[in-house]
Amino acid sequence: MRRLFVQPLTAVLAVLAFAPMSYAQEAAEKPAEPTPKLLVKHLNNPSGVTVHPGTGHVFVTSNQGVFRWDRSTPGKVYLEVEGFPTDVYGKGPKYNIGPLGVTLWGTDRLIVPDGGLQDGEELVRVYKIADELPAKPRKATETEFALGPIKGNPEINYKGEGNYYAAIVWNDTIYVTSNGDDTKGWIATAKIVDGKPGELTGTIATKEATEVDAPVAITVTPDGSSLVVGQMGEMTVPGDSLLTFYDKEGKLTKKLTTGLNDITGLAYSPKTGKLYATDFAWAEEIKGNGGLFELEVGEEAVTAKKIVSLDRPTALAFDKEGTLYLTVFGTGENTGEKPTGGLVRLEPGL
Structure with a gap:
């Protein structure tokens, strides 16, 4: 390389014209990670979020309760529901949890899957809500509907269900992921008839279908044809999360490796149709590897591209x-x- 500087200028330019891109150039051309803006802080292990399509209010669950954030009053957050029981969940490390997920049923109901009781006692709670911000919080027991519990049945080797994580309404049915009976990995369902949910029952045994633990994240494809589930896998095993698809009859149609560690959330962009996932990265040896990922779904596997840590x-x-x-x-x-x-x-931009 030293001889390069004694060559004629034309030779130097010729070499530079065909030289590989420098590290500085690569860094300059590589898009920077988007910067997340902190809206609400001091939440205790928040685990669920949903956005009202009309008001734009954002609902968040943590073990403190259900909160509502309004962009017109950005410096304040309102407590919607309080007084949930709390429990401890996880494997090295463990976390205090209460209500885990939150989703909208129509525009005037919240579905809140709970994780604060023992397996076989936990509920999926449904609350009636108004467009207006709450003047004061209601108690967790003040539900419109309480779905469950799903108790164990030792005669058929059926364990009690619990740790209800995420919910979605699809085809007039409430679908809820759960992590109580690890032998089955149930997605529980409740059919909606005349505006009322029926009995909550274990319907799709994801562990039996996929041979991987823990259905956690759940959504529906933009065309409404398939249920999409993030199978989190073992917390202590890096890289074992799956992306799975089920038809309207609950049959597994696609099971894809992702290389991600612990998928906890899934959502399709309403603008681009791209699928995004959150990876918690639970195990101690991968701490700090969590983030938001764009998922490119292939025939045999998923390509996960990190958007932001x-x-x-x-x-x-x-x-x-x-x-x-x-x-x-x-x-x-x-x-x-x-x-x-x-x-x-x-x-916006994803």
């Missing part, structure tokens, strides 16, 4: 403009003795 992300939801909201256990801020979780936002 996040500290233990748990759920995600788009609004109709394409703004993305995410819940995280850690915001990166020094909170002192206060909880470290929060709600963050990524501007």
